[in-house]
Amino acid sequence: MTIAIDLGVSQSGDPAEMDLEELLSTRLLVQGNSGSGKSHLLRRLLEQSAPWVQQAIVDPEGDFVSFSARFGHVVVDANRTPAELTRIAQRIRQHRASVVLNLEGLDAEVQMQCAAAFLNGLFEVDHSLWFPMLIAVDEAQLFAPAIAGEVGDEARKVSLSAMTNLMCRGRKRGLAGIVATQRLAKLAKNVAAEASNFLMGRTFLDIDMARAADLLGMDRRQAERFRDLEPGHFVALGPALSRRPVPIRIGSVETAGRTGRPTLMPLPEVSREELVDLIFTAGGDEPPLPRPAPVRAVPTGELLDRVAAQALDAEPGDADERSAEERRALVEDIFAEMLADPEAAFRPVPVLYQDFLVHCRLKRLRGAETDMAAFRRRLSLARAGVSEAGEDEDWQAVLARAEDLPEEMQGVYLMLARAARDGEACPDDAALAKAYGSHSPSRGRFLLGFMAERGFITAETDFRGNRVVTICGTPWRCSQAGEPVKLDEARLRRQARLAGGPANAV
Template sequence: MNTGIIIGKDRSGQPCTIDMEELLATRLLVQGNSGSGKSHLLRRLLEESADMVQQVVIDPEGDFTSLADVFSHIVIDGAAHSVAEIEALARRVREHRASVVLALEGLDVEQQIRCAAQFIGAMFDAPREHWYPALVVVDEAQMFAPAVSGEISEDTRRLSMNAMTNLMCRGRKRGLAGIVATQRLAKLAKNVAAEASNFLMGRTFLDIDMIRAADLLGMERRQAEQIRDLDRGSFLGLGPAITRRPLSIHIGPTRTGTKRNASGLMPLPDAKPAEMEALLHAELEIEAAPPPVDRPVPAPPPEDLSRNLDILDTSPAPAEAKPADSDGPGNDGPSQQDIARSALRALAADPSSTYQSASNLFQSFLTKCRAAGAHAVGMDMEQFRREFAFALAGIDRLDDAQQHTAQQMAAHVDSDILAPYLVIIRSAFEGKDAPDTDELAAAYGTSSPGRIRRLLDHIETLGLIVIREEYGGGRSLLVPGIDPNIEPNIEPNAEVQTV
């Protein structure tokens, strides 16, 4: 059986081959700067060997998904699966000998690294009966096996380095032949690069990369200059699967191409400056507008709670007439509702109140009421928490219509976040900037700006506000249903500035 594939031609026009059976045992390292033809080389190798051996491509940029248009490759979208699903897919890839492209372009860099490491690790740990021969091509390998720690977490780096080291060092016995491609040899971990016995070195301009490439090719350092002079698509090859002496190879054509190519020149649009300016600014405010907020219809509150939510806003029932001969006190003093309101205001005015537990506050409230002569305010702790939130936010500063609107909007908001939400509502009605971090922190009972940011993000997920980031580092809050300049029953969005 002929196990060789033609990868290109040498300078004399003779075909250059790669022995795939030998490559499976000795692995391959490809190096070349951006634009040197590195991806084209990998594509040629994959196309020519597609009918010979199973192929697994780790593709961080989505460059190789077009292989599925011509060959039997299956594209796996890394962004569409959980960790458990990625590992299960990797095991099935080994079991069924499927050729796949793991497309990672939908993930950020750290997620790409973790997803690739989990996929390779699961293939490496496959049962012995599934140890079939397979090429594992890792493009942009300097991401997955960096020479030094970068901006990714140490846990992610350790996970990825372990997977790549297993692939290149111990993968051969499990049938896995690693092909790693990198733009910079200096950025690739040496213990990963050193395990390859075959090399295809493309054009590079940095001295440190040229010297390291020359060392791997067994060339003297003064000969390293020829690496800088290579044409696009030309590589210096060396290794038991390619040639025993360094050989310049020009890579042949491919049948598939990238999904997109923005590297070539194309005619510029012929629109005049005024027309182009109009195109750029047409309906800009519509495109930049925040998405509409879908506020779910909440279930009605329990009957006993809804009946008593406004207990402090109702007039007390008239007291029964006392007998003329009664020696008890008269009814000229403040009502129980007035006493309860005063107790709530006193608690709200105490800066330390919001840092106490709800149960302690409730006991303090009842004690103040009893001390003032109100022994039956008719409120449980949940009702107290809500009424305390209204007092803390200063909703009584608003007019009656605005207070009524605030009560409607807050009727189904959880009491844990009610106070800061009411502070935002009050500020919107007053036409002021949104409360600063300290004001929101006081309402929420925290001294952490980070908790306030997370609180606002949580309120946004509930559909109560919409947050828009500003270039200056500030944030705009859109509060659906409130604008101080219109009737409160109309529901436009009011923009409130915050930091």
Template structure:
């Protein structure tokens, strides 16, 4: 069914029609400096298409929550646990409810994580729920930056991966990305390149004008026109809009954002006692509590290891406990906790047994874990992504129970907290080899533990650990590498840095098996 919505007026006064069905297949990129009217354009698009297609808006500033008043969009507060967000996103797809994910009040790192979890959960929905959805992402340069900045690296990777999935692979799952950005130069190229429809607004920087002109197929000399565009005026091109660039004046909207552009207003009359007014605090100011938002501290790795090993320990002691206690006196709560921990350990073991799990992102593994946990009927609140990462890091080391119970391993877990979550698995693998005097892992083995094929990156990781004064790297007389950990008073046996990773999955065999 072909549905056209009116986005405004063309230069000759004719209506500027946008084909929604074509937009679902070809995606849209909106670009314009702050104040050019991007949010107004998105609001017009959402209002005009609300009755035709399900909508999900990733809203970093809370501007689009007012759509709920007239169009019934469900407002989802981003200040929720990761498990809650993933569950809500799955149900949003299942029941075809339009919603606004409001990230207002979160810092940039938490906004990126929340958006990534929500988008990934929508992306991983069951095939039967692949209904068409218009996914609008405002300020897309925040969620798909072209380069790393001051944000945490794990948050940047999660968010960029989710945005890439939305724009590159979302079409077959019914997800149609509509992304708006202030600057094309700040937006990751692999995300921007997947859009086939463009609406370019007022832009002043030469590099952004040149990229906008290239995307619209215009001559570089025509790029100057983007400086002269008025607010709310855009140049559109694409199969859902027009086969050649056309100027469009965006029409009026029925709802308004809670925030608005600043307007001049008269200054108040001068007050005689202005110094007393400013420097004298109100009585309630001294008793007003100061509210500061802060992220909860991550659970210590030692607690997570204890939870992992608890199921095994309790299972081993179950026979003795059953003989010592009567049937009615058995601690049911402890038994239920042990059963839950055992199920979690089984799900983790199943996921990590996959030959390709070493090269999948933590976010993808986490979504797989949540789905399998629901299938296994694991009750209780799901663990957070940070806890999941730590558990995976410990399990991947393959540490045995005897080593895990030792003082050296507990100390190694404490040292691992000095590095970021994505590096803890690599450090713990090296620490285990040092504690047990095993051969030093090769570059290929270290690279796989980090989720990459690059041996050069593996060597950089060792250099980083050495800079953090966690390890010392040296060689034996035959040139084989040895890694020592001074605080553990342990070091690995010599190992060849260029040795192949014998435990790595055979990709050719995997492809052959898939073909069969």
């Protein structure tokens, strides 16, 4: 059975239709600048196809929750754990329910993680549940960015992987992806390249117009037409739309989003004196502003003790009979086990913190009550291979001095201090960078310069080119056994002549 979805009218006045069965076998990409009518187009397409096919809408702004009242879509609040979202998605495919995943109010990184868990749940179901389903993703550049932005690498990787699976491997599982983006340049190429149907709206940047023209098989000189398109007008191409580029105008919709095109409205007729009173005087219905509590600076040692001395995460009525030393030893074991992985030194601190909490629960410690600041300091020391415990007053003085450094640098400083105190070789740039959590040896040189400028250490080079680090305020110093500083050929020849050797000796 062929189902024709009415999108609107073409430039010639004929109905602009989309073959729903062909769309399920292919995929759709919608592109247009903000205000071009992308959301209106998605709303029209989803409204017209709602009676015929199961739908899931990934909604970052909460604009499609109105589908619940008109078409019976179930609104899924994304403020859940990843495991919950995955199980909900699997039940959605099992019972063939149309849903709206509402991501409104969540941070960008959390939105990416929630969308990834939801899409993976739809993707990873039993073969018997591979029913046809439209998956519409509004503002797809948020979930499949072309380049790394302000979000963490871990969130970007899982979200991009889920979107790539949807567009590349979803067809065999009955999933037909519909992605809408403001700019093609912002969308990952692996996601955009899998679309076979295109609806291109108004855009102004030359690079976006050129890419849109290439996708539609148009001449580069015709790319200027995308700049002149009115809101709600698109150029359609694809097996489910048209074999040649056709301008269409999207028809009206039955539902409305929370936001729309801004309209002008007159300002209130209030005098300047009244406005001043309204702005600077609290209203009777406003709650009083809370007074911020004074913040007490907590020493690093005290924060470390909080991490190491967590009690049992026991059931009500149970008591932890282990001593503080036993609990401290368990925490030490947890950090040692976590950092045994070579890649752990370079993983983001929030990810390691979640692993730490899991280990604490397994050992029935109250890891969930450990604040992030204490964990960061303890992790910095563990990465550097030093302990907060000291055998003498000099080490305690060094620990106190370390508190004046940024928390992520304290472990590096104590690592140098321990090597200098024990007479060991000075750590090289790679070891310092790893203790800091970086792959780049230049980060190690930066750390030495930073601490030297602020009077924590002195870093010099001896005549053999070895680094010599002295811990200020102590007699401790360590030397780096390494290759001597490389000299240029002319200098080597001068040294040979002064020594009475042959002029060409190098």
